[in-house]
Amino acid sequence: xxxxxxxxxACAVLLVSSCMGKxxxxxxxxxxxLPDIRERGELTVLTVNGSTSYFNYRGEPMGFQYxxxxxxxxxxxxxxxxKVVNNTAEMVRCLIRGEGDLIAYNLDITPAWKxxxxxxxxxxxxxxxxxxxxxxxxxxxxxxxxxxxxxxSPGKYYDRLVHLNExxxxxxxxxxxxxxxxxxxxxxxxxxxxxxxxxxxTDEVAKINRTYYPNLDISLVISFDQRSSWAVRKTSPLLAExxxxxxxxxxxxxxxxxxxxxxxxxxxxxxxxxxxSVKDGKISHYDDLFRKYAKEIGWDWRLLASLAYTESNFNPxxxxxxxxxxxxxxxxxxxxxxxxxxxxxxxxxxxxxxxxKYIAQxxxxxxxxxxxxxxxxxxxxxxxxxxGHITDAMALAKKYGKNPYLWEHHVAHxxxxxxxxxxxxxxxxxxxxxxGTETYNFVRDVIGRAEMYQAKIKR
Numbered sequence: 350x351x352x353x354x355x356x357x358x359a360c361a362v363l364l365v366s367s368c369m370g371k372x373x374x375x376x377x378x379x380x381x382x383l384p385d386i387r388e389r390g391e392l393t394v395l396t397v398n399g400s401t402s403y404f405n406y407r408g409e410p411m412g413f414q415y416x417x418x419x420x421x422x423x424x425x426x427x428x429x430x431x432k433v434v435n436n437t438a439e440m441v442r443c444l445i446r447g448e449g450d451l452i453a454y455n456l457d458i459t460p461a462w463k464x465x466x467x468x469x470x471x472x473x474x475x476x477x478x479x480x481x482x483x484x485x486x487x488x489x490x491x492x493x494x495x496x497x498x499x500x501x502s503p504g505k506y507y508d509r510l511v512h513l514n515e516x517x518x519x520x521x522x523x524x525x526x527x528x529x530x531x532x533x534x535x536x537x538x539x540x541x542x543x544x545x546x547x548x549x550x551t552d553e554v555a556k557i558n559r560t561y562y563p564n565l566d567i568s569l570v571i572s573f574d575q576r577s578s579w580a581v582r583k584t585s586p587l588l589a590e591x592x593x594x595x596x597x598x599x600x601x602x603x604x605x606x607x608x609x610x611x612x613x614x615x616x617x618x619x620x621x622x623x624x625x626s627v628k629d630g631k632i633s634h635y636d637d638l639f640r641k642y643a644k645e646i647g648w649d650w651r652l653l654a655s656l657a658y659t660e661s662n663f664n665p666x667x668x669x670x671x672x673x674x675x676x677x678x679x680x681x682x683x684x685x686x687x688x689x690x691x692x693x694x695x696x697x698x699x700x701x702x703x704x705x706k707y708i709a710q711x712x713x714x715x716x717x718x719x720x721x722x723x724x725x726x727x728x729x730x731x732x733x734x735x736x737g738h739i740t741d742a743m744a745l746a747k748k749y750g751k752n753p754y755l756w757e758h759h760v761a762h763x764x765x766x767x768x769x770x771x772x773x774x775x776x777x778x779x780x781x782x783x784x785g786t787e788t789y790n791f792v793r794d795v796i797g798r799a800e801m802y803q804a805k806i807k808r
Contacts, residue, residue, distance in 0.1 A: 353394060359429045383587040386427065386450055393430045394418045395449035398773060398782035400534065400557050401612070402454050403433060405780045407680045408735040416608040418453035421470075421595050434582060435774050441466070444582055445746055451588065455553070455577035461581070469589035470579035471596040477509050477572035478555050480540050480548045480565055487566050488547075494571075495520035499547040502526055502533045506549040509572050510564040532769040534558060538786050541565055553613075556732055560670075561617045561787070615670040617787075630806055633663040635676065642705040646712060648725070651806060655799035656729065657701070659791060665697045677704030718754045729795050730764065734788040737780035738767060744777040756792070765789055 386392050396403045396414055403412035415431070424427040432449050435438050437456060444448050445465055455473045456462075479494070481487055488494065495517060501507045503525050514521040526536060536548040537555070541562035550558070555567040581589045599605050632654045633639075640659070643650035660678035661667045673680050674694040679687065684694050687703035694700065711728040714736055718724040731739045743753040745763035752759045764785040766772040773782045 363434055380584045381450065381582075382585045383425075386588065387425070391421050391430050392451045393432055394422065394426065394449060394451050394453045395432050395434060395443055396452070396454045397434055397436060397440060400768075400782065400784065403431070403552050404782045405735055405737060407673070407683070407733070408737065409671075409680050409682055410670060413608060413612040414453045414455070416611075418451070420599065420604055420608075421453075421592060424595055424599075425591065439681050441580075444580065445580075450581065450585065451592070452580040454579070456580050458576040458578060463518045465582040465583055467583055467586060467589040468578045468580050469592040469596075471600060472576055472578045473553075473583060474574045474576060475551050476570050476574050477506065477549055478535050478552050478567045479548050479569040479571055480555050480558075481546060482540060482543070482568070483564050483566045485712075489570050491569070491571055492517060493641055494547075496522070497547060498522045498524060498545070499549065500524045500526055500536055500539070500545045501549050502531070502536065506533065510549060513571055530766060530769070532766075534768050534784065535765075535786070537565070538562070556613045560613065560615060562681070563616065581752075606710055611670055616669055632802055632806065633658070635701065637664065638698055638701045645705050646708050647721070648708070649799070649803065651802035652725065652795070652799040653701075653705070655795050655802060656732070658798065659795050665695050665700065675700030675703075677701060677707075679703055679707065683707055708732065714740075720794070723754070723756060726792050726796065727760070729792045730761075730788050731758070733791040734783060735780070736786075738783040738785075738788070739764065741773075741778040741780050741783075742767060742785075745772060745775060748775070748777050761789055761792070 396418070398404060399412075401413055403410065403415040405411070410431070418431075419429055432443065434443055435783075437454070440454065440456070441462060443451055452466075455475065456466075456468070458468050458472075479488060479499075488497075491513060494513070499510060499521055501510055501523065507523070507525055510521065510523050514523065533548070533550055533554065535543065537550060537558045539545045541558075541564055549571065550567075552567060552570075555565070559565045559567060579592055581592070609615055632651065635657070636650070636654065639650040639654045640718075643653045646653075657663060657676050659677050660673075663676065664762055667674045667678070668674050669678055671680065674684070676697050676701045679689070679694070679700065684703060687706045689699050689703040708728055711731045712724065714731070715724050715727040718727050727739060739760070742760045742763040745766070746760045747753040749763075751762065754760075763772065766782075767778075767783040767785045770782075772778065773780075
């Protein structure tokens with residue numbers, strides 16, 4: 350080899366080494382630790398979509414682990430960069446490759462990863478439970494599962510139930526749901542609605558679902574405890590130490606407790622009751638405002654009133670579990686974007702005016718839905734879910750041969766499937782996990798109530 354070629358190769362090696370700098374590797378792992386992260390001013394957090402970790406709700410990022418990660422990163426005086434990946438295996442690979450600094454997710458503590466990771470933060474203990482409806486005759490012992498029909502998703506829930514059945518000597522009638530169309534959370538909904546009697550979930554997922562369905566009993570444990578926590582690379586001991594310290598000092602803080610309460614305790618479906626009798630020709634105390642502003646979007650005012658009732662029960666002072674306020678239950682970012690003055694979020698006219706302005710934007714987004722009645726369903730769905738989840742469902746409908754501009758049995762079908770991993774991880778989806786049952790029911794309820802108003806109250 351010529352001397353000039355050797356010199357060029359040597360220069361290239363030196364250049365690569367210098368470019369790696371503090372993002373270099375030790376034994377194939379990125380060696381970045383807290384001092385390097387402080388220097389760059391940004392901490393990259395890895396997580397996955399899911400009801401307990403991270404999801405997009407009405408256009409705003411939410412999730413228990415997401416909020417805790419925000420609080421931790423803020424305590425370090427750093428900015429947070431979020432990277433959402435498809436599954437836990439990919440999350441660990443990204444961490445080890447240096448594509449993230451911290452896994453903010455309850456990652457199972459297993460011997461397989463102990464050589465590569467430092468588990469840190471609060472150690473969470475989870476187990477699988479039977480989900481059933483509350484009743485005096487509810488199951489109190491695993492032996493009572495014999496001769497019972499239990500429906501589960503394929504995977505860890507099915508595997509545990511099979512092992513339990515073997516331990517009991519048989520007798521549990523195990524049914525596996527179609528993984529392509531039914532998620533574990535769909536099965537929990539079916540239990541709550543009385544379609545099936547029993548399913549299985551982790552206690553964490555079950556607790557979140559109980560805030561939607563208070564009639565659930567999740568007390569019967571059927572598995573051994575599984576330990577889980579956050580994690581960092583083996584080469585980031587100072588970051589692990591900081592996470593341990595933060596959890597230790599903040600687990601009883603008001604902010605930490607508020608996040609836990611938001612996801613695991615607050616009722617997500619407040620009860621509705623009649624405010625005024627439609628027999629008297631009035632729906633609410635705000636009918637004149639609904640009449641005034643509905644004209645701006647070409648809606649029947651009674652449809653706008655039905656939307657407000659479903660959102661707030663005509664209570665201008667209500668604040669939802671997610672932080673939505675006012676008659677029209679606008680989220681903080683939407684409130685700001687619609688120009689509602691600070692401090693006026695619960696003013697009835699400002700809320701209706703802001704809600705109508707938001708609906709007008711959604712009408713433009715769904716302008717390709719030519720039929721106005723059909724378009725209203727898409728707008729209502731986006732109002733409830735956030736536009737991104739509805740455009741995801743439209744993309745899925747198109748991909749699988751359905752009509753992306755029809756709601757019932759077409760786009761609505763894929764809204765319902767967006768809590769299923771196979772669908773929310775589809776490449777055409779940009780907004781991840783979503784609990785579609787709530788949005789489907791929301792559209793049905795608003796339209797149905799508007800029709801009742803229209804039948805009883807003259808235009």
